[in-house]
Amino acid sequence: MAIAIAADELESLFDALPDVVFFVKDAAGRYTHANLTLVRRLGLKRREQVIGHGVAELFPAHMGGSYAAQDRRVLGGETIDDQLEVHIFPNRAPGWCLTRKHPLRVRGKVRGVVGISRDLGRPDARDPTYERLRRVIDHLQQHYADNVRMAKLAELAGVSLAQLERHFRNVFQITPQQALIRLRIEAAMHALGTEGSIADVGVACGFADQSAFARQFKATVGMTPSAYRRMTSTKE
Structure with missing residues (x-):
């Protein structure tokens, strides 16, 4: 009771x-x-x-x-x-x-x-670390399809790995790794509206292979890439 x-x-x-x-x-x-x-x-x-x-x-x-x-x-x-x-x-x-x-x-x-x-709300632009973290976001946006190293991101921000994750949570509510996943999934959701194969979409968005792409996409979006493609193709 x-x-x-x-x-x-x-x-x-x-x-x-x-x-x-x-x-x-x-x-x-x-x-x-x-x-x-x-x-x-x-x-x-x-x-x-x-x-x-x-x-x-x-x-x-x-x-x-x-x-x-x-x-x-x-x-x-x-x-x-x-x-x-x-x-x-x-x-x-x-x-x-x-x-x-x-x-x-x-x-x-x-x-x-x-x-x-x-x-997820808007980033906290008033946080004193916001500007240096913007350098990290810019790098991720340009290189999300590459093999991104967290150590490189910490170097760009001029902080340790532990500090990078803490500051990221404070400003963006997510970790740097989650920010990378978000960029890759957003790119994949857009690319699935094209005629490219699902395997090609996954590789183009930074995933090692189709299996890794399908696993991460389903965990994040709640459906497989093929199901998402079918859903969006009937949107009209």
Whole structure:
């Protein structure tokens, strides 16, 4: 009962945050709580249209399967922290976010999943390290398809590797490695609208081979490159 009350209160609090998705799921992967941001991003109007349903019922099959696989990992006791993801909204516009999912334990046993997805906001240009980090971003934008070394990025910023990651999180909310993944995935999403082969798209965007490309793309976008290509080809 106490857990249900706490979740109800959190649901109400997160209703006031349009840039954060909040949810709780039971051991079967069905939503027991969902804030209004999630409801609206599903293209629905009422919370009751979400509660009691699983991701397979609410998301397209090629995305729901990926989210369900995440839930199974968490129900098995794993914690997912700051997973960089692209969420495809009902109008098919992509939005970048960081997702966290934790096991919901009752008397020591995993009884569900609690999670949030937070939209990535604008960089903090007021941070004193912003200008030197812009040099790193410029380098990544020019060389994302190359074999980028984190040590080189730290050298460009004039800081240690540990400092680079800390400053990056402060300014951009993500790590340098996640920034590189974002650039590569964004380039791939654009290139998949062309007629090039999926393997060629992956290599052109900096991935070692088609397998590595497909694995990272699905982990980030929630669907395979081929499924994304099919979805965007029917956009009109």
